[in-house]
Amino acid sequence: MSKFKNKKGTQLPEISTASLPDIVFMLLFFFMVATKMRKDTLMIKNELPFADQVEKLDNKSLIMNIYAGKPSSRYKNVGTEARIQLNDKFAEIKDIKAFILAERASKPDELVPFLITSLKVDKDTNMGLVGDIKKELREIQALKINYTTRKGMATDNLRP
Amino acid sequence: MARRSAPSVNAGSMADIAFLLLIFFLVTTTIETDYGISRKLPPPIDDPVDNVIRKRNIFTVELNQLNELLVEGEKMDVTALKNAALAFLDNGGGTGELSCAYCKGEHDIHSSDNPDKAVISVVNNRKTNYETYITVQNELVGAYTILRNREAIRLFGTSFQELERNLKNTTNSVDRKDLREKIKKIQSMFPEKISEAEPVFQ
Numbered sequence: 001m002s003k004f005k006n007k008k009g010t011q012l013p014e015i016s017t018a019s020l021p022d023i024v025f026m027l028l029f030f031f032m033v034a035t036k037m038r039k040d041t042l043m044i045k046n047e048l049p050f051a052d053q054v055e056k057l058d059n060k061s062l063i064m065n066i067y068a069g070k071p072s073s074r075y076k077n078v079g080t081e082a083r084i085q086l087n088d089k090f091a092e093i094k095d096i097k098a099f100i101l102a103e104r105a106s107k108p109d110e111l112v113p114f115l116i117t118s119l120k121v122d123k124d125t126n127m128g129l130v131g132d133i134k135k136e137l138r139e140i141q142a143l144k145i146n147y148t149t150r151k152g153m154a155t156d157n158l159r160p
Numbered sequence: 161m162a163r164r165s166a167p168s169v170n171a172g173s174m175a176d177i178a179f180l181l182l183i184f185f186l187v188t189t190t191i192e193t194d195y196g197i198s199r200k201l202p203p204p205i206d207d208p209v210d211n212v213i214r215k216r217n218i219f220t221v222e223l224n225q226l227n228e229l230l231v232e233g234e235k236m237d238v239t240a241l242k243n244a245a246l247a248f249l250d251n252g253g254g255t256g257e258l259s260c261a262y263c264k265g266e267h268d269i270h271s272s273d274n275p276d277k278a279v280i281s282v283v284n285n286r287k288t289n290y291e292t293y294i295t296v297q298n299e300l301v302g303a304y305t306i307l308r309n310r311e312a313i314r315l316f317g318t319s320f321q322e323l324e325r326n327l328k329n330t331t332n333s334v335d336r337k338d339l340r341e342k343i344k345k346i347q348s349m350f351p352e353k354i355s356e357a358e359p360v361f362q
Contacts, residue, residue, distance in 0.1 A: 017175070024178040031185035049291040053301040054195040063194070118194060121290050127223075128286030130293070138201045147294055148196035154298040155239065 044069035044085050049123040050152035057146060062114050064103045064142075066096065068129055069122030082125045084133065096136040116144045197297055202355075216270055217277045219248045221296060225287035229296065238295055245303035247271070249278050249350065262311060262349065275307070279353045300354055307350045312342070320346050 046069050057063055067085040071078050075090075084091045086099045104112050117137055121130055137145060221241070222230040229236050231244055252263025254273030263274065272278035280300055284293055308320040316323070320343070327339040 021174040021178050024175055024182055028178055028182045028185065031182065031189055035185050035189045049294040051195075051197055051294055051298040053197060053298050053305055055198050057194040057196060060193075116198070118196065123289070123291035123294075125290040126286060127284045127288040127290060127293050130290055131284075131286065134201060138204050141203065143201040143203060144198070145201060146194075146196040146198045147297065148194050149294060149298075151195050154295045154302075 041088055042067060042085065043072060043075050043088075043090065044083060045072050045122050045124075046120055047123050048120060048148060048150045050156040051147075051149035051154055052152065054149060054151060055146070057116065057118060057148070061107075062111060062116055063146075064100065064115060064117045065120055066099075066117060066133060067120045068125055068133065070124065082122070082129050084129070093132050093136060096133060097140045100137070100140050100142050114144075115142070116146050117142050118146045118148045120148045197294070197301060199297075213279060214273070214277075216253070217272050217279060219245065219272070219278065219280045221280060221282045221300070223282075223284040223288040223292060223296060225285045227289050227292040229292075238292075238299060241296065241299040242303050242306075245280060245300055246306060248280075249275050249303060250307060251278075262314075264310075275350045276348075279355055281355045281357065283357050297354075301352070304350055304352050308346050311349050312346050315345070316342055 044067055046067055068082060069085075070080060070082050071090070078090060084093065084096070086095060091099070100117070104115065107115065119130065119133065134145070137143070220230075220232055224230065229238055229241065231241065236244065247265060248271055249265075250263050251265035251268055251271040252260035252274055253265075253267050253269050253271050254260060254277070258273040258277065260274035265271070282296065282300070305320065312318060312320040312323060318326075323339055323343050323346070327336060327343065330336055330339065
């Protein structure tokens, strides 16, 4: 009879969750597209130093990675001296040339001059090892290198 | 017989499945791109040529096995390295043919003639820490960046880094050519000459 109904009886309608899967799928697709699975499993400690005068390495297909550092705790059996890692295994200095040649062979010819060797060296490594790597790279004419670092102030390196 | 409507599939668990996948990809994702200091190694030379460089045009930076920094034979803190390198590169002490019009340094006759002649020589020991080495490299590249930015702002009104960034982002071929020329001009004013000798054995 009265125009105004007593609202006490009515309940709030349930929020529909039907669109929840859509939202989640959207996120899922985003991450699926953005995901880049790590190619190499690191067997060494790889804490990069900081630097601020850095350039971005955007074309991943042009990068050859050379890792160096002390073996991580799982691989203590190979010693505590800093080692080089190429692809998925420990390597010696003399393996670098073969590695670079193999990488070059796997790339189209026209891209070979643009290949960059990215040196991902742990900050506690001695320069002797880095120097040896650089010497090998020079000999095989892989002259474009990049000391991969983390972005940050260089003074962060000085902190103990 | 009455027609039965097909029973609807319960889509309630769809969200769970999607969440599961989502979490998997969230965990495995590494979106980060790599950043680093780009360098070019000198090509291998069979018989080294003796290049005569005047002593005043060489800025020696030495790193010993204790990670101590020696600049021109004197101990120095890494934080002071950038300014020392700046003063050396921007000195412009040359006269006549060697003079440098855009240098704003002190024109000290015991320091470099002009940025084109100035060479920074980095010598490291085999026992030097990689971290220290990178810090030194970073400071030296930083000195060049400061000088290049200064000249780029003076000549073109934008910093050198901005020019490089624009080159990456533009697709217009006329603009690209223009930017490339500007970058080349700045690079020729302050060519990056960081030489690395073979490490010292000790």
